[in-house]
Amino acid sequence: xxxxxxxxxxxxxxxxxxxxxxxxxxxxxxxxxxxxxxxxxxxxxxxxxxxxxxxxxxxxxxxxxxxxxxxxxxxxxxxxxxxxxxxxxxxxxxxxxxxxxxxxxxxxxxxxxxxxxxxxxxxxxxxxxxxxxxxxxxxxxxxxxxxxxxxxxxxxxxxxxxxxxxxxxxxxxxxxxxxxxxxxxxxxxxxxxxxxxxxxxxxxxxxxxxxxxxxxxxxxxxxxxxxxxxxxxxxxxxxxxxxxxxxxxxxxxxxxxxxxxxxxxxxxxxxxxxxxxxxxxxxxxxxxxxxxxxxxxxxxxxxxxxxxxxxxxxxxxxxxxxxxxxxxxxxxxxxxxxxxxxxxxxxxxxxxxxxxxxxxxxxxxxxxxxxxxxxxxxxxxxxxxxxxxxxxxxxxxxxxxxxxxxxxxxxxxxxxxxxxxxxxxxxxxxxxxxxxxxxxxxxxxxxxxxx
Amino acid sequence: xxxxxxxxxxxxxxxxxxxxxxxxxxxxxxxxxxxxxxxxxxxxxxxxxxxxxxxxxxxxxxxxxxxxxxxxxxxxxxxxxxxxxxxxxxxxxxxxxxxxxxxxxxxxxxxxxxxxxxxxxxxxxxxxxxxxxxxxxxxxxxxxxxxxxxxxxxxxxxxxxxxxxxxxxxxxxxxxxxxxxxxxxxxxxxxxxxxxxxxxxxxxxxxxxxxxxxxxxxxxxxxxxxxxxxxxxxxxxxxxxxxxxxxxxxxxxxxxxxxxxxxxxxxxxxxxxxxxxxxxxxxxxxxxxxxxxxxxxxxxxxxxxxxxxxxxxxxxxxxxxxxxxxxxxxxxxxxxxxxxxxxxxxxxxxxxxxxxxxxxxxxxxx
Numbered sequence: 179x180x181x182x183x184x185x186x187x188x189x190x191x192x193x194x195x196x197x198x199x200x201x202x203x204x205x206x207x208x209x210x211x212x213x214x215x216x217x218x219x220x221x222x223x224x225x226x227x228x229x230x231x232x233x234x235x236x237x238x239x240x241x242x243x244x245x246x247x248x249x250x251x252x253x254x255x256x257x258x259x260x261x262x263x264x265x266x267x268x269x270x271x272x273x274x275x276x277x278x279x280x281x282x283x284x285x286x287x288x289x290x291x292x293x294x295x296x297x298x299x300x301x302x303x304x305x306x307x308x309x310x311x312x313x314x315x316x317x318x319x320x321x322x323x324x325x326x327x328x329x330x331x332x333x334x335x336x337x338x339x340x341x342x343x344x345x346x347x348x349x350x351x352x353x354x355x356x357x358x359x360x361x362x363x364x365x366x367x368x369x370x371x372x373x374x375x376x377x378x379x380x381x382x383x384x385x386x387x388x389x390x391x392x393x394x395x396x397x398x399x400x401x402x403x404x405x406x407x408x409x410x411x412x413x414x415x416x417x418x419x420x421x422x423x424x425x426x427x428x429x430x431x432x433x434x435x436x437x438x439x440x441x442x443x444x445x446x447x448x449x450x451x452x453x454x455x456x457x458x459x460x461x462x463x464x465x466x467x468x469x470x471x472x473x474x475x476x477x478x479x480x481x482x483x484x485x486x487x488x489x490x491x492x493x494x495x496x497x498x499x500x501x502x503x504x505x506x507x508x509x510x511x512x513x514x515x516x517x518x519x520x521x522x523x524x525x526x527x528x529x530x531x532x533x534x535x536x537x538x539x540x541x542x543x544x545x546x547x548x549x550x551x552x553x554x555x556x557x558x559x560x561x562x563x564x565x566x567x568x569x570x571x572x573x574x575x576x577x578x579x580x581x582x583x584x585x586x587x588x589x590x591x592x593x594x595x596x597x598x599x600x601x602x603x604x605x606x607x608x609x610x611x612x613x614x615x616x617x618x619x620x621x622x623x624x625x626x627x628x629x
Numbered sequence: 630x631x632x633x634x635x636x637x638x639x640x641x642x643x644x645x646x647x648x649x650x651x652x653x654x655x656x657x658x659x660x661x662x663x664x665x666x667x668x669x670x671x672x673x674x675x676x677x678x679x680x681x682x683x684x685x686x687x688x689x690x691x692x693x694x695x696x697x698x699x700x701x702x703x704x705x706x707x708x709x710x711x712x713x714x715x716x717x718x719x720x721x722x723x724x725x726x727x728x729x730x731x732x733x734x735x736x737x738x739x740x741x742x743x744x745x746x747x748x749x750x751x752x753x754x755x756x757x758x759x760x761x762x763x764x765x766x767x768x769x770x771x772x773x774x775x776x777x778x779x780x781x782x783x784x785x786x787x788x789x790x791x792x793x794x795x796x797x798x799x800x801x802x803x804x805x806x807x808x809x810x811x812x813x814x815x816x817x818x819x820x821x822x823x824x825x826x827x828x829x830x831x832x833x834x835x836x837x838x839x840x841x842x843x844x845x846x847x848x849x850x851x852x853x854x855x856x857x858x859x860x861x862x863x864x865x866x867x868x869x870x871x872x873x874x875x876x877x878x879x880x881x882x883x884x885x886x887x888x889x890x891x892x893x894x895x896x897x898x899x900x901x902x903x904x905x906x907x908x909x910x911x912x913x914x915x916x917x918x919x920x921x922x923x924x925x926x927x928x929x930x931x932x933x934x935x936x937x938x939x940x941x942x943x944x945x946x947x948x949x950x951x952x953x954x955x956x957x958x959x960x961x962x963x964x965x966x967x968x969x970x971x972x973x974x975x976x977x978x979x980x981x982x983x984x985x986x987x988x989x990x991x992x993x994x995x
Contacts, residue, residue, distance in 0.1 A: 203744065206657040206679070228863035229749040229849045230679045237747065261849045263866045280805045280949050281991045283975060285785075285870040298868050358848075 181251050184213035187222070194246045195239070207234065214262060220255035222247055225262035232259045294354065295364040300347035306472055308465025311341060314456040318349050321454075322356060325395060326425035329454035331418070335432045336458030339496020342431040345458070346397050349429055353395050360394040367401045371410045378409075390417050397429040401450070405441035415446050422449075460619075461497060463612045466490035473501055477508040485523050491611045491618070492579055539577060539591045545627050546573050549620070558593040571603035572621065578604045580625070630695025630721040632667045634687055636730060639717050640708035642674055642687045643701075645836045649860075650701035651678040659744035662698040665719070667691045675748060676701060679863075681829045682748035683836065686857040697721045698742035707735070748861055751847040758792060758816045762839045762855075768799045768810050769834035771959050775988075776827035777803035784867040787824040800872060801827060806952045807872055807989040808959055823851050824865035833860050876989060877977065880968035882941030884912050884919055885981060888965045891919070892957050894933035898923045899950045901931045907993055908953065910976075911945040912937075912969065919967075923950075944969050946976060947993040956988045 180186050191213075196204050214225040224243070226232050235243075236259065247254040307315045314334050321332045332349075334342055350362045365373075377386035390396065396417075404411055421428055432439060435457065436450035461469065467490045474481045481489075489503055511518050547554040550569040557570050570592065577583045578600070585597040585604075592600075611618055634642075643663065651660035664675040672687045697719075707728065711717070717730040725736045769788065777785035782804075791798040795817040800809045823846045825833075838855055845852045852861045895908065901923040902908050909922045919937045924930035946969060956965070962980030969976050978988040 202655070202657045205655060206660065228679065230677065230682070230746055230863065233747045233749050261866060280952070280993045281973065282804045283802065283807060283872075283875050283989070283991050285802065285804050285872060285875065 181253075182216065184216055187216070187247070187250065188213045190250065191243065191246050195242065198242060207231065207239070211235075214260055216254075220253050222254055222257045223260050224257060225260050228261060232261055235259050294350065294362045296347055296350045296354070296362065298351060300344045301351050302348045304472070304476070305341070305344055305348050306465060306469045308462060308468065310461045310465055311336075311345070311458045314345060314458050317454050317456045318345055321427060321429065322349060322352050325353065325357075325427035330422060330425070331428035331430055331450065331453040333430045333432070333436055333450050333453065333455040334458065335435050335455065337460075337496065338433060339498035340458040340461070341497055342433075342458060343399055346399060346429050346431050350395065350397050353427075357394070361392060362395045362397070363390070363393045364397040364399070366399045367403045370398060370414065371404070371407050374410045374413055386413075387417070391420050393421070393426065395427045395429070396421060397431075399431050400433070401430050402432045402434060402439050404446075405439055408443070411443050411446050415443065415449070418446075418449055428453075460615075462615050463491055463618060466497075466500060467612075469497060469500060470504055473504040474508060477504075479508050479511045480517055481507070482517065482519065484520050485518065487608075487612070488520055488523060491608065539583070539588075542576060542581070542628065543573055543592075546576070546624055549624055549627065560593065571607050572624070574600050574603040575607040576621070576624065576628075580628075630665075630667050630697055630719070631692040632665075632672055632689055633692070633716045633718040634672065634689035636711045636713065636715055636717050638688055640711050642685055643704045643708035646674045646676045646683055646685055647701040647705045648676075648832050648835060649678060649681050649683045650676040657744050658740050659698055659742060659746070661701055662740045662742070662745070663701045663704055664696065664698045664742055664745050666696045668694050675745070677746055677748055679746065680826065681832055681860065681862040682746075683861075684748055684859045695721050696742060697726055698740045698745055699726060699737055700740060703737055748859070749850055750852050750859070750861060751845045751850045756819065756821055756847060757843055757845040758797070758814050758819055759841050759843050760797065760812065760814060762837045762842045764812050765797075765842060765844070765853075766834045766837050766839075768797070768812060769830045772799045772801045772808045772810055773827040773830045773834070774801075774955060774958070775803060775806055775808040776801040779803075783826075783865045784824055784869050786828075787826050787865040787867075787869075788830050789869045790823045790825065792819050792821045800869075802872060802989075805949070805991050806955065807875075807987075808955075809872075809987040809989075810959065811985045821846060822869065824867065824869060825851060825862050826865055829862040833862060836860060875975070876987070877968075877970045877974055880941070880970050880977065882912050882914065882939065882944050882969050884937045884939045884967045885964055886919055886935060886937040886967065888957060888960075888963055888980075890935045891965070892954070894921050894935050895950060895954055898931050898933050899954075901925050901928055902950050905993065906949045906951055907947050908950040909945055909947045910953075910967075911943070912939055912941075912967070913943055914939040914941060915943070944971065946972065948976070948990055949993060952990045956990070959988055960986045 192208060195208060210227045211231065212225055214223040216222050224235070226235060240257065243257050247257065305315070314336075317329055317332055318334075321329045334345060336342055347364060350364050353360070354362050374386060377383050404414065418428065430450060432450075436447050436455055439447065439450075467486050470486050470490050471481065474486075485507075489507070490500070507518060507523055510522065543554050543557050546569050547557055550565070552566060552569060556563075556566045557573065559566075574588055574592065577588050578585070583591075585600045589595040589597045589600045607617070611621070646663050650663060651657075660678055662676070666673040666675065668691070670686075672689045672691060674683075674685045674687055676683055711730065713731070715731055717728060720727045720729070721739070724739050726739055728735045728737065773788050776788055780786045785803055788799055788801040791800070792814065795814050797812045797814050798809060799811075800807065802808070833853060836858075837853060837860065838858075840855060843854045845854065846864070849864055849866065850861055851864055852859055854860075898908055898921040899906075903923070903925045907923065911920045911922065913920065917936060917939050918934050919939075920932055920934045922930070922932050956978040959978075960980030960983045962983040964981040966979045966981055967976060968979070973992065975989045975991045978990065980986050
């Protein structure tokens with residue numbers, strides 16, 4: 179048994195418990211529980227359905243369970259009981275009730291907590307941490323651990339679709355969990371502007387001020403939209419000072435660094451940058467693979483390795499686009515009832531690949547040669563100079579992946595090379611793409627030249 | 630233990646408490662019992678099925694203290710057969726309880742009560758409000774029927790109680806229709822949302838008295854207490870959709886119609902509804918009529934026309950008739966208002982002069 183694996187540990191505990199209590203007791207108290215997690219400090223968290231269970235576990239089964247886990251390993255220091263969310267428990271398999279024909283109310287789109295505006299879907303559990311966002315992630319963790327003191331404000335910036343909103347909402351959700359009773363509020367800067375203008379129109383500016391000053395954690399998304407809104411900026415400036423002086427944590431997100439936001443008051447820029455400004459950069463290929471895998475798994479579809487690799491390396495674009503592609507594949511998989519293979523994925527993702535003109539091989543060669551600053555003739559020659567070999571491999575890779583030209587004809591068009599050479603080149607570039615982010619960037623720039 | 634309880638008091642108490650005992654087989658025997666406790670503070674009956682639980686004080690005389698768990702179904706059958714005035718005495722000896730009333734005497738085998746669970750109360754005492762029992766019973770029993778019967782989405786199988794700004798709003802939806810009812814509270818300033826499993830809410834509504842009730846809640850539990858009883862329920866631990874956003878803000882046509890007329894017309898039309906239980910509702914502003922139409926190729930068809938006051942454009946929508954008829958139980962108003970936006974958007978039903986109620990029905994494909 180792997181004692182670090184919650185499921186296996188729970189299975190083991192169940193077999194032991196079953197021996198020492200009556201079947202009725204066992205069925206009543208143990209069928210709906212499971213181990214939520216095993217913390218690093220040796221505390222085992224058991225998830226139970228309700229307060230009834232929690233009280234009873236503490237009263238009746240605590241010593242028994244503790245003895246069983248101690249027998250497995252002395253690393254387990256204690257057991258704690260959590261009442262778990264209903265949706266985390268095993269869903270009962272059930273057919274849909276027969277309300278056939280009726281349209282469903284679009285409730286699914288509105289799972290947002292009214293009092294704090296946070297979407298409970300955005301949590302750290304679903305947040306993929308990679309080298310591209312690890313700094314932002316750890317800054318967020320620190321801000322939650324010591325809110326209002328260490329990094330205040332926390333300013334997170336990065337291009338669209340990098341997970342800023344996910345991160346700042348996860349901060350809010352985590353904060354809420356960690357400090358029940360404290361008030362969190364999430365809003366976009368646009369909402370702030372509307373709220374402010376409304377309050378001025380309605381003559382309730384004071385209430386507006388009070389409303390925002392009561393929060394212990396204020397999260398403002400997309401502050402770049404405040405540019406040119408002078409009055410609102412002034413209001414934010416005062417709000418900022420009040421919250422900051424009383425050590426209330428503030429989190430901002432924006433698509434560019436504080437200094438680079440145009441048309442925003444200098445004093446506000448200075449304040450944005452006064453705490454911690456971290457950027458989320460372009461996700462590296464490994465992280466993209468993790469994201470694709472996680473996203474697909476959340477839909478219950480397991481993708482094979484080459485499919486994941488294909489999606490995450492071949493298609494550029496933001497995480498949001500990546501999610502769109504995965505959704506597309508998942509939809510196809512659900513229709514067909516099985517995980518798609520590479521060929522099907524290529525088919526179904528055609529719409530996502532960049533618009534393709536019928537581009538001639540010569541055109542590609544010209545552009546790539548131009549990009550690398552070498553003469554296009556050298557591509558066709560039999561030379562093996564380093565500065566020529568790489569561009570030549572890139573060309574082969576592009577012709578194959580983006581334009582679907584057959585291996586033999588690529589070989590023939592690039593100076594009569596054997597098709598195995600072409601295959602080798604494509605594989606090589608594909609392999610290097612995963613580890614070499616500069617190459618990925620180069621390819622992206624070249625692709626944009628070709629469109 | 631030796632106690633004596635008036636027969637009527639005993640049978641009422643047993644019927645109330647037995648509702649909360651576990652009815653499924655194969656669970657802990659203690660869960661399908663009623664625990665009777667006799668102590669200095671009187672006689673108490675308890676039952677729980679681990680979803681809900683009740684602790685009810687019963688009037689009676691205590692001659693000696695003790696506790697005993699008896700099978701709920703047996704007690705229910707005895708309580709159902711009791712007739713006439715007089716007291717019933719319960720005497721516990723060994724693993725038997727002897728019930729004596731008048732000339733009759735029965736002995737029941739007890740169940741070991743060591744396994745009888747604790748009934749947990751909410752931990753924080755600050756989240757409380759009081760409300761009249763009649764009011765909350767009405768809210769629960771009318772709204773809970775609209776919650777989802779399937780437990781796939783636990784939040785939709787629950788009713789949502791929102792306490793905000795001195796108002797209690799109770800909502801239930803199964804994603805095909807939605808019912809919302811409001812009631813004023815005398816305590817302002819309290820805020821909170823609790824999701825009570827609809828099944829539990831119905832049970833609770835059955836046993837609450839009409840008097841003032843104190844409702845307390847925390848993250849996981851809620852309790853309804855009166856001086857003589859406490860009923861607890863677990864809360865659904867999930868977030869409720871922000872349903873207010875799907876309520877259409879404006880409407881293209883509005884019809885006011887007598888509730889009784891519509892109800893009887895619908896009942897007659899329903900006979901001819903098809904396997905989809907489809908009934909079409911047409912609003913005709915020119916003739917100031919509403920007509921209901923149903924057609925079943927195997928049975929026949931029917932049209933019912935009734936007069937109404939209509940503003941707006943003509944519109945025809947189809948509904949599942951069960952969802953339409955559910956609206957009538959929600960309001961006591963004599964007339965109801967139907968508001969529709971357009972084809973494919975939900976229909977709003979309100980009571981005339983009754984702002985506390987709102988019912989939303991999603992239409993069927995035409």
